[in-house]
Amino acid sequence: MSVTDDQDGVPGSTNRAPKPAERRRARVMALQALYQRHMAKAAVSQIEAEFRVDNDMSNVDLPYFQDLLRGVDRHQNELDQVLQPYLDRPIHEVDPIELCILRLGAYELKHRIDVPYKVVLNETIELAKRFGGTEGHKYVNGILDKLSQRIRIVEARAGR
Template identity: 55%
Template sequence: MSVNRDDGQSGQGAKPAKGKVAARRQARVLAMQALYQWHVAGQPLNEIEAQFRVDNDFSAVDGAYFHEILHGVPRQKTEIDGAFAPLLDRPLAEVDPVELAILRLSTYELSNRPDVPYRVVINEGIELAKVFGATDGHKFVNGVLDKLAPRLRADEVRGGRR
């Protein structure tokens, strides 16, 4: 499920991005795919990371961000899943693996990266789901993240809705 793109887009229909934004977007795309692989295949993270770095052109990727997400999500998996599981309309085990990877990645960012605005986290999650998820997966991801953001970023969300 690896992607080899260097045009700053996360897939069909995505808006082109430049510089740091594009590099972060590419890091998210690859990290989501790597987290999916980790969840489905159960491979060790170091092997997955090495494979992704060999199979993909990282010249336009924020490699440090990719590494942080890929290793941070599994390290905090229990807390991350616990944050969004109560907001699901189905048991965690029934969530599509692609959407699960997106929710974990986005929850990690909401919890650990206050430098990334919550609206950006939600939008990036939706865009990933539009490209890689099931037909209405983006609606599911949007609904969960929209409920999660006020729980994890209460002050920021309150300030943004004035």
């Protein structure tokens, strides 16, 4: 069995645990796909198919990419409601890329409890530094840090 194929012959899937770099690339790809979805208003299935065709996904944790993309899309209203109390403006006024990062981070905090909250915070801050505005990472950090104190209260208290 090769590193890129499992028993079903699906590229990028294996029986081994994903490497952190593969998860990081999955987040980057998911963010870009979510941004495209936000801007183009296309179906998530169409965007996922385009990303799989147009991008080299060989070093991406593909199941994680799919979970993030589909999960954020499926739970968008719930995520927006969870985020809104921590925002300093209506959600529709948040910069689109930062909104996508916030939704991604909120999804991981709420639905991917297998990922430590500090990893979620660090990864979303890095995404905001790379793709957001000059001070966007501070905004993202402030919101998701407060949200993590509510969603992951036990974990956050133990980690401080």
